[in-house]
Amino acid sequence: MSAYFSLPMYSSSVDQRLRILAGKCKTCNTLAYPQRLVCIECGGTSFDKVKLSGNGTLYTFTVIARGGAPAEFDAQQTLTGVIPVGIIELDEGPRVVGQLADVDVAKLTIGMPVRAVVRRLYDQEGIVRYGTKFVPKEVTNG
Amino acid sequence: MTSSIRNFGVAFPSLRLPISALASAWGGGAGRGIKRKPFCAFDEDPISLSIAAARSAINGASASDVRALFVGSTTLPYEEKPASATVVTAALGHADVRTVEIRGSCQAGLQALVLAKEYCSTHPGALALAIATDAPYAQPATQLEPYLSAAAAAFLIGPGPGLASIDSDSAVTIETFGSRFRRIGERNLRDLELRSSDQAKAVQALQRQFKPASIQHLAVGCGADLRNVIERQFGGVLGELWSSLGDAGAAASPVALAHALEIATAGEIILGLAVDAGATALTLTRTESSLPARASVVTQLEGGTDVDYLTYLKHRRLIGNSEMVTE
Numbered sequence: 001m002s003a004y005f006s007l008p009m010y011s012s013s014v015d016q017r018l019r020i021l022a023g024k025c026k027t028c029n030t031l032a033y034p035q036r037l038v039c040i041e042c043g044g045t046s047f048d049k050v051k052l053s054g055n056g057t058l059y060t061f062t063v064i065a066r067g068g069a070p071a072e073f074d075a076q077q078t079l080t081g082v083i084p085v086g087i088i089e090l091d092e093g094p095r096v097v098g099q100l101a102d103v104d105v106a107k108l109t110i111g112m113p114v115r116a117v118v119r120r121l122y123d124q125e126g127i128v129r130y131g132t133k134f135v136p137k138e139v140t141n142g
Numbered sequence: 143m144t145s146s147i148r149n150f151g152v153a154f155p156s157l158r159l160p161i162s163a164l165a166s167a168w169g170g171g172a173g174r175g176i177k178r179k180p181f182c183a184f185d186e187d188p189i190s191l192s193i194a195a196a197r198s199a200i201n202g203a204s205a206s207d208v209r210a211l212f213v214g215s216t217t218l219p220y221e222e223k224p225a226s227a228t229v230v231t232a233a234l235g236h237a238d239v240r241t242v243e244i245r246g247s248c249q250a251g252l253q254a255l256v257l258a259k260e261y262c263s264t265h266p267g268a269l270a271l272a273i274a275t276d277a278p279y280a281q282p283a284t285q286l287e288p289y290l291s292a293a294a295a296a297f298l299i300g301p302g303p304g305l306a307s308i309d310s311d312s313a314v315t316i317e318t319f320g321s322r323f324r325r326i327g328e329r330n331l332r333d334l335e336l337r338s339s340d341q342a343k344a345v346q347a348l349q350r351q352f353k354p355a356s357i358q359h360l361a362v363g364c365g366a367d368l369r370n371v372i373e374r375q376f377g378g379v380l381g382e383l384w385s386s387l388g389d390a391g392a393a394a395s396p397v398a399l400a401h402a403l404e405i406a407t408a409g410e411i412i413l414g415l416a417v418d419a420g421a422t423a424l425t426l427t428r429t430e431s432s433l434p435a436r437a438s439v440v441t442q443l444e445g446g447t448d449v450d451y452l453t454y455l456k457h458r459r460l461i462g463n464s465e466m467v468t469e
Contacts, residue, residue, distance in 0.1 A: 014231055015231055015235065018193075018228070018231050018232035019231070019232060019235050021235075051235070075184075075462070076184060076185070078462060079184050079456050079457065079462065080184075101156070101185065102156045102447070117190070117194060118190050118193045118194070118232050119185040119186060119190050120184075120185045120186065120187050120189075120190055121185070128187075128189075128219050128225075130189065130190065130228055130232070133185070139156070139445070140437045140441065140442045140445050
C-alpha cells in the first residue's frame with residue numbers, strides 16, 4: 001500500500017498543507033479543510049481562502065503499529081516503531097487527519113490541545129515533501 | 143534611516159543529546175563545556191526550524207508586508223533549488239518577496255541580518271525577514287562532533303523603534319586552511335586540527351577596524367577555543383547558552399543575539415559576532431520596547447527530549463536499513 005501522490009498534486013496543494021488554508025463557502029460560510037470543490041452543506045462551488053490558526057484539540061487518535069503505515073513511511077516507522085495519527089478538531093471547526101509528533105503515545109488523551117507545525121515527511125523523486133503534523137500545545141520547539 | 147529589529151523568534155529541534163551519553167559511547171572528555179545539545183529528529187531540518195522561527199517573528203505583524211527574506215545557513219537541503227521558497231510558502235504566503243540564500247560559513251546567519259538591514263535602508267517602510275538556520279554535522283568520534291547542534295533564529299526587520307536599533311556592522315575575510323570545511327556532496331564537516339591561528343587573526347583584524355562603544359552583551363558564534371579570546375578583546379558579557387546549545391553553525395550568533403535581546407535593558411549595546419574564515423559583526427542597541435509574552439530562549443533550550451546515543455545515530459541516519467541511511 002502506498003500513499004504516493006504526484007508532484008503536481010503536491011505542488012497544487014502545498015499552500016493548504018503548510019499554511020492550513022481552508023476554503024470558506026461564499027454561499028453559506030461553511031469552512032472546508034482540506035479544501036473542497038463543492039460545499040458539503042449547500043452545494044456551493046465558490047470559495048474564499050481563509051488561513052486557520054493551526055490550533056485545535058485531539059478529537060480521536062490511533063497508533064499505527066509496525067508494518068501498518070504506507071510505504072513512504074517505512075523509514076520513519078523503522079526508526080520510531082509506531083506512528084501516532086489523530087483526527088484534530090481545529091478551533092475554527094473543521095476536522096483533519098494528521099500525524100502527531102513530539103509525543104509519548106502513552107500520554108495521548110482525547111481533548112488535549114495541539115497545534116500545527118511543519119515537518120519533513122519523506123523524500124520522493126528527489127524532492128523533500130514537507131507537511132503539517134500536530135504537537136501538544138505546551139511543546140515549545142518548532 | 144535606522145532599521146530596527148521589530149520582533150524575533152527562535153526554534154530548536156525536539157531532541158537533545160546529553161554529552162554524557164556521547165562520552166559513555168566513546169570515552170574521554172568530549173565536548174568541553176557542553177552538557178546537552180539540540181539536534182534534528184528525522185522529521186526536522188533547517189527549513190522546518192526556519193518556518194517555526196519565522197512564524198514566531200512575524201506573529202502580530204502582517205506577513206503580506208514582508209517583502210524580502212534573507213536566509214543564512216550551511217545546511218540547506220538543496221545545492222540548487224531555493225529551499226527558502228518553502229519558508230515563503232509556509233510563513234509568508236505570497237509571491238511578492240525577494241529571497242536570498244547566504245551559505246558557505248558560520249557567518250551566514252549574521253550576514254543575513256546585515257543584508258536585511260541594508261534592504262530596509264534602501265526600501266523605506268518595507269519589512270524584511272532575516273533567518274539564520276543550521277544543523278551542521280561531523281563524523282562520530284571526531285573532535286567537532288560533540289559541539290555541533292541545530293537551531294534557527296528569525297528577525298523581523300523594519301523601520302524603528304522596535305526592540306532594538308541595528309547600528310553598525312563590519313566584516314573581514316581571511317582565508318583559512320584545514321579548519322571547518324566541507325566539499326560539495328559531503329555531509330560532514332571536517333577539521334584537520336592544524337591548530338592554526340587563522341580564526342584568531344580574523345578577530346584581531348576585525349577589532350582593528352571595528353571599535354564599537356562600550357559593549358554590554360556578546361552574542362558569539364565560533365568554535366569553542368575562540369570564545370574567551372573574543373570576550374577579552376571586545377569586552378562585554380558572553381551569553382550563557384554554550385553549555386546547552388553548543389555550536390549551531392550559522393545560527394549560533396543569531397540565537398545568542400535573541401537571548402541578549404531578552405536580557406538586555408534599554409540603552410545597552412549588544413555585539414553580534416560570527417567567526418569562520420573571517421568575521422562578521424554588528425551592534426544593536428536595546429530600546430525600551432517590551433518583549434512579547436512567550437517562552438524565552440533559555441526555556442525553549444531547556445525543553446526537548448533527552449535520548450541516548452543509539453537513538454541519536456538513528457535520527458542522524460547513520461545506522462539503520464538501506465532506506466534510512468543517507469550517509
